[in-house]
Amino acid sequence: MLKSRFSGLLFQIIALALSFGVVSLILISIDASPTEAFRNMFKGSFGEMRKFAEVLVAFVPLLLVTAGLLVTFSAGLWNIGVEGQVVLGAIATTWVYRYFLESDLPPALIITLAILGGMIGGAIWAAFTGILKVFGGVNEIFGGLGLNFVATALTIYLIFGPWKRPGVASMSGTVPFPDEFSLPLLANLRISPWALGIALIAIIIVFFLLQGTYFGLKLKAVGKNFRAAYLLGIPTWQYAMYSFLICGALAGLAGAMQVAAVYHRLIPSISSGYGYLGLMVAMLINYQAIWAIPVALFFAALNIGSIQLPIVMKLDSSLSGVLQGVLVLFALLVEGARQKFIKKGQNT
Amino acid sequence: MNVEFKNVNKHFGNVHANKNINLTIPSGSIQGILGENGAGKSTLMKVLSGFIHADSGSEILLDGVPVIMNSPADAIKHGIGMLHQDPLDFPPMKILDNFLLGMPSSFFPNRKEATQDFNLLAKEYGFSLDPENYVDSLTVGERQQLEIMRLLFLGVRLFILDEPTTGISTAQKEKLFTTLRKFPEQAMTVIFVSHKLEDVESLCDRVVVLRAGELVGELTPPYQTKKFVEMMFGKEVTLGERQSAPVGETVLSLNDVSLEDARLKIKNINVEVREGEVIGLAGMEGSGQNLFMRACAGLVRPVGGKIQLKSQDLSGKSYHVFKRNGVSFLPAARLEEALVPGLTLTDHFVLAEEPRGIFIDRVAGQTLTQERIQSFNIRGTPHTPVESLSGGNQQRAELALLQNPLSLILLEHPTRGLDIESVIYIWGKLKERCKQNASIIFMSSDLEEILQYSDRVLVFFSGKISQPLDANKTSVEELGELIGGKGWAEIGGEHA
Numbered sequence: 001m002l003k004s005r006f007s008g009l010l011f012q013i014i015a016l017a018l019s020f021g022v023v024s025l026i027l028i029s030i031d032a033s034p035t036e037a038f039r040n041m042f043k044g045s046f047g048e049m050r051k052f053a054e055v056l057v058a059f060v061p062l063l064l065v066t067a068g069l070l071v072t073f074s075a076g077l078w079n080i081g082v083e084g085q086v087v088l089g090a091i092a093t094t095w096v097y098r099y100f101l102e103s104d105l106p107p108a109l110i111i112t113l114a115i116l117g118g119m120i121g122g123a124i125w126a127a128f129t130g131i132l133k134v135f136g137g138v139n140e141i142f143g144g145l146g147l148n149f150v151a152t153a154l155t156i157y158l159i160f161g162p163w164k165r166p167g168v169a170s171m172s173g174t175v176p177f178p179d180e181f182s183l184p185l186l187a188n189l190r191i192s193p194w195a196l197g198i199a200l201i202a203i204i205i206v207f208f209l210l211q212g213t214y215f216g217l218k219l220k221a222v223g224k225n226f227r228a229a230y231l232l233g234i235p236t237w238q239y240a241m242y243s244f245l246i247c248g249a250l251a252g253l254a255g256a257m258q259v260a261a262v263y264h265r266l267i268p269s270i271s272s273g274y275g276y277l278g279l280m281v282a283m284l285i286n287y288q289a290i291w292a293i294p295v296a297l298f299f300a301a302l303n304i305g306s307i308q309l310p311i312v313m314k315l316d317s318s319l320s321g322v323l324q325g326v327l328v329l330f331a332l333l334v335e336g337a338r339q340k341f342i343k344k345g346q347n348t
Numbered sequence: 349m350n351v352e353f354k355n356v357n358k359h360f361g362n363v364h365a366n367k368n369i370n371l372t373i374p375s376g377s378i379q380g381i382l383g384e385n386g387a388g389k390s391t392l393m394k395v396l397s398g399f400i401h402a403d404s405g406s407e408i409l410l411d412g413v414p415v416i417m418n419s420p421a422d423a424i425k426h427g428i429g430m431l432h433q434d435p436l437d438f439p440p441m442k443i444l445d446n447f448l449l450g451m452p453s454s455f456f457p458n459r460k461e462a463t464q465d466f467n468l469l470a471k472e473y474g475f476s477l478d479p480e481n482y483v484d485s486l487t488v489g490e491r492q493q494l495e496i497m498r499l500l501f502l503g504v505r506l507f508i509l510d511e512p513t514t515g516i517s518t519a520q521k522e523k524l525f526t527t528l529r530k531f532p533e534q535a536m537t538v539i540f541v542s543h544k545l546e547d548v549e550s551l552c553d554r555v556v557v558l559r560a561g562e563l564v565g566e567l568t569p570p571y572q573t574k575k576f577v578e579m580m581f582g583k584e585v586t587l588g589e590r591q592s593a594p595v596g597e598t599v600l601s602l603n604d605v606s607l608e609d610a611r612l613k614i615k616n617i618n619v620e621v622r623e624g625e626v627i628g629l630a631g632m633e634g635s636g637q638n639l640f641m642r643a644c645a646g647l648v649r650p651v652g653g654k655i656q657l658k659s660q661d662l663s664g665k666s667y668h669v670f671k672r673n674g675v676s677f678l679p680a681a682r683l684e685e686a687l688v689p690g691l692t693l694t695d696h697f698v699l700a701e702e703p704r705g706i707f708i709d710r711v712a713g714q715t716l717t718q719e720r721i722q723s724f725n726i727r728g729t730p731h732t733p734v735e736s737l738s739g740g741n742q743q744r745a746e747l748a749l750l751q752n753p754l755s756l757i758l759l760e761h762p763t764r765g766l767d768i769e770s771v772i773y774i775w776g777k778l779k780e781r782c783k784q785n786a787s788i789i790f791m792s793s794d795l796e797e798i799l800q801y802s803d804r805v806l807v808f809f810s811g812k813i814s815q816p817l818d819a820n821k822t823s824v825e826e827l828g829e830l831i832g833g834k835g836w837a838e839i840g841g842e843h844a
Contacts, residue, residue, distance in 0.1 A: 047736070048762075145575050207779040212707050212708055213706050213707055213708060214698075214708055215706070218699065220690075220691065220695075221695075224688045224690040225683075227685045227686060228684070228687055231666060231677060231679065232688075232696075232749075233671050234699070237666065248358075287474060
């Protein structure tokens with residue numbers, strides 16, 4: 001019975017309950033009411049259409065990043081550099097937009113080019129991590145982390161240097177692009193159905209890529225046993241590079257969406273930490289693509305819902321981050337416990 | 349130390365691994381425990397060394413006193429130490445540091461004193477180990493010696509050795525046996541677990557045989573091999589008639605090939621391998637066979653000379669080019685190099701086949717897997733992850749992954765750790781390949797196996813390679829001497 005999927009789900013629900021419990025304790029310790037906090041978070045994310053649209057705005061980049069990370073995780077790679085790949089996607093998209101600022105091309109074509117540019121930008125940034133790993137022997141965690149800092153510095157340099165607003169540069173970013181450069185939004189809401197559609201298509205493609213193709217199976221073989229995969233005839237380092245390129249392109253796509261559908265310009269914190277949050281989602285769903293949509297939506301809702309906390313209850317909005325972190329830890333812990341039970345069950 | 353098992357039972361789920369074992373091992377004896385794979389030997393030893401608990405009602409008495417051991421550390425406190433099949437040491441550490449591990453000493457060990465103790469102990473048993481050297485520079489046999497010294501120093505009075513002669517050279521085996529024979533003089537007890545009749549016969553004072561979890565019999569010298577085999581398998585087994593496939597054209601030829609790695613240089617190898625031929629590589633572990641075999645697979649690039657496969661020059665080409673040209677390499681480390689833990693049997697068979705299109709046809713993959721499972725007698729289902737297969741079944745799965753047709757099959761220790769029936773089965777499959785014109789090169793530390801299944805034998809001794817010897821005209825004794833570095837002048841024409 002413990003082996004079944006049902007028990008896996010049951011244990012994950014236990015993890016969820018435990019994390020809400022821990023966060024409740026934290027709230028009680030500062031004399032705040034947990035029920036009220038959770039109710040406010042729920043109201044702040046699903047309470048009204050406008051707020052739910054905000055959740056979807058956060059959901060799009062999170063889902064794209066998660067989709068990309070599922071590919072690198074399958075290849076056994078810890079692509080921490082995903083954060084920087086989102087940033088480079090946004091920078092590349094901004095560059096394409098600026099390049100065509102005065103052109104007479106139809107806006108739809110420019111938007112398409114800008115988005116493709118973002119994917120290429122993210123892929124190139126990921127390729128750096130890959131090259132460092134494959135040819136330089138630099139662990140992808142260190143390489144990626146280093147490149148994240150470079151990416152942030154590059155954004156700041158561009159905003160305060162070559163791409164600064166006329167007059168005085170500011171943390172509010174570059175000059176906003178004209179309205180026709182934006183992906184179409186739903187009336188009175190900030191969500192673009194195009195962005196949502198692209199993110200959903202991306203996760204579906206990744207799901208089938210990993211589940212049903214030779215490419216996906218070979219990627220998993222490389223991830224689980226590099227040496228044996230090589231001896232089985234799989235070109236291992238090439239596959240590691242492919243996975244970086246795919247993940248980078250999807251992260252770059254997330255960055256492109258931030259520019260083309262949300263901020264309409266480059267801002268210093270353009271990635272909003274979705275790269276790191278995506279790592280948490282990927283770990284929480286135990287690298288199974290099928291769970292990416294609900295969990296990414298849940299995390300996005302926590303992020304948006306917590307915005308209510310400082311306004312209504314004078315609590316810090318980082319509470320959502322605490323809940324997300326605790327949840328990942330408990331999920332891993334509970335899964336470990338379950339494996340132990342299964343082993344015990346087999347031994348006696 | 350006197351050991352007594354009283355009604356020891358152990359269940360794993362539905363499997364009754366040890367059935368009512370009653371056995372007394374007198375102090376100062378060398379007790380052999382014999383049985384095929386899965387007979388329950390390892391389980392019984394794990395119970396004795398504190399790794400696992402026996403079912404309730406089971407009792408273990410040391411010198412007449414019932415004891416309960418909850419961990420290997422507990423067992424060591426009681427004076428019981430186990431030498432595992434794969435040495436449990438720490439390769440990147442210095443020998444001395446490794447020796448100090450588990451020592452109940454102060455926070456800052458006295459290295460000077462420890463070095464003296466170490467050297468004294470090494471001298472007493474005739475081991476030549478440098479305490480300042482690193483563990484990963486040692487052979488398996490030397491690592492065993494280190495482990496024995498460590499256990500002795502911890503005050504162990506009862507040694508359990510699990511298949512200790514696997515993967516070590518004949519000379520190292522002799523040394524090990526000499527060491528073990530000294531133990532009874534000091535009232536220490538040895539339990540020697542093996543499935544090798546020859547080893548058990550030459551070393552043990554008394555032998556018990558386990559079959560399917562039960563203790564089926566006890567024997568004392570003089571031993572009769574036939575009796576052992578009957579007890580182990582319930583029937584008599586022989587390796588069968590030697591059979592050779594007719595030998596055809598040259599498949600692989602090495603011209604003046606020179607190989608090098610960090611430790612070894614082999615110069616000017618000239619060998620030709622023909623269709624349907626089986627070449628056995630004999631030698632101590634690390635005498636150059638691995639290097640030779642990996643060069644034939646394209647995994648090691650020769651520093652000089654020419655490697656030709658069916659008149660095509662493959663010198664300096666990569667492993668994947670060799671593979672496309674019909675060369676297959678089966679490494680000994682199954683879960684490290686040959687199979688991918690976490691993937692199922694179906695996944696493996698799908699990976700090994702040429703991809704058709706982009707999407708995997710799961711149904712076809714499963715049908716294929718089911719066929720192979722049946723024809724290779726693998727105990728598992730298409731959905732079984734490879735790591736949960738037993739060693740023999742993993743080996744059969746490796747063989748089942750081989751493509752058709754093949755020109756050359758390279759095998760490292762193809763039957764290591766397998767019971768005799770699996771050995772016969774696997775060689776049956778390999779000989780079928782020879783009939784389909786594939787050539788085989790394999791290495792083994794079992795000389796009987798080499799003589800039984802090869803057509804020609806190459807002997808390796810610290811980077812020297814003998815001329816190919818006709819397997820019909822040589823003997824275990826001759827091979828044994830050559831492996832130990834004797835008699836090379838007589839066979840003449842050695843390379844380098």
